[in-house]
Amino acid sequence: MLQNIQKSEDGQTLEDAQTLEDAQTLEDAQTLVDAQTLVDAQTSEDTENFVQKENQILAWIIEVIEVNLPGTTAYRKLKDGVALCKLINRLQPGSVSNISTSQMAFKQRENVYNFLNSVRQYGLPETDLFKPADLFEDSGMKKVFTTIELIAMMARKKGFNGPKFKPVIKKRKTVSFSDEECYID
Numbered sequence: 001m002l003q004n005i006q007k008s009e010d011g012q013t014l015e016d017a018q019t020l021e022d023a024q025t026l027e028d029a030q031t032l033v034d035a036q037t038l039v040d041a042q043t044s045e046d047t048e049n050f051v052q053k054e055n056q057i058l059a060w061i062i063e064v065i066e067v068n069l070p071g072t073t074a075y076r077k078l079k080d081g082v083a084l085c086k087l088i089n090r091l092q093p094g095s096v097s098n099i100s101t102s103q104m105a106f107k108q109r110e111n112v113y114n115f116l117n118s119v120r121q122y123g124l125p126e127t128d129l130f131k132p133a134d135l136f137e138d139s140g141m142k143k144v145f146t147t148i149e150l151i152a153m154m155a156r157k158k159g160f161n162g163p164k165f166k167p168v169i170k171k172r173k174t175v176s177f178s179d180e181e182c183y184i185d
Helices: 026-065 074-078 082-091 105-122 132-136 141-157
Strands: none
Touching: 026 074, 026 082, 026 141, 074 082, 074 141, 082 105, 082 141, 105 132, 105 141, 132 141
């Protein structure tokens, strides 16, 4: 939902005109187009940052477990839970005693549960953990990668001597507005 606090000539705020069809003046329409362009640019930048973060985390996992991950996407590389269990076993040896390589869904889900239980024991708070469905159903990969990133940072604090994870520094875009664009009664 697009909102703007600028007033049009008739005194109506653009807050009331939320779609181009509702815009009553060319100026209103242009403001809405500009706002949508800004939202689209931010979304594109967020996607680019996420892909960069995803690639860095996958590279770190591969470096830590010393095994290449099969699969064409991050989801396919991590879904069976094998790489995750191997990861936590490298950070805290013996965390997951039985890692299943079965292709049966319930065994893969069991790996993910074992990983999450081990991460809890490692010290990551419950609120920082992804839910099994986030990974297993490919419905929350950002949360999955955030959890892994937090594990990497915790490993560093605990003195893990293996490969260091270097977090992605987000690119920030500064947006400035003129006094006319920020007009408030």
